[in-house]
Amino acid sequence: MPAYFVYICKEVTDRQSLETYWNKIGPTLEGYGARSIAAYTRFEQLEGEKIEGLAVIEFPSFERAKEWYDSPAYRNIRHYRTDGAKYIGVIAEGGALPPDQRMPQTKNNRSV
Numbered sequence: 274m275p276a277y278f279v280y281i282c283k284e285v286t287d288r289q290s291l292e293t294y295w296n297k298i299g300p301t302l303e304g305y306g307a308r309s310i311a312a313y314t315r316f317e318q319l320e321g322e323k324i325e326g327l328a329v330i331e332f333p334s335f336e337r338a339k340e341w342y343d344s345p346a347y348r349n350i351r352h353y354r355t356d357g358a359k360y361i362g363v364i365a366e367g368g369a370l371p372p373d374q375r376m377p378q379t380k381n382n383r384s385v
Contacts, residue, residue: 275367276335277310278342282325283359290357294350301346306333325358338364 332338
């Protein structure tokens with residue numbers, strides 16, 4: 274099942290460092306079956322705190338996405354991203370779970 278690596282850029286603090294990251298990330302993705310779905314393209318924010326941009330990369334599986342993220346090549350450059358901006362990053366499997374199986378860690382959360 275495909276998985277999606279999603280980065281949401283909350284704030285840019287050093288554009289030059291971020292540009293270095295953008296210029297170096299491509300080769301790190303080679304060999305992992307990665308496909309760019311959206312990389313800082315036009316977006317319309319509908320809800321939540323303001324963001325600067327986002328990127329979505331598809332991988333053949335959750336495991337391949339994790340392998341890439343933990344790879345020496347990516348670990349070598351990701352400091353440019355963290356030096357240059359504040360991000361939220363997640364890997365999510367594709368598909369949809371039935372409602373009763375979604376977010377099991379929240380089962381006991383109830384409003385009073």
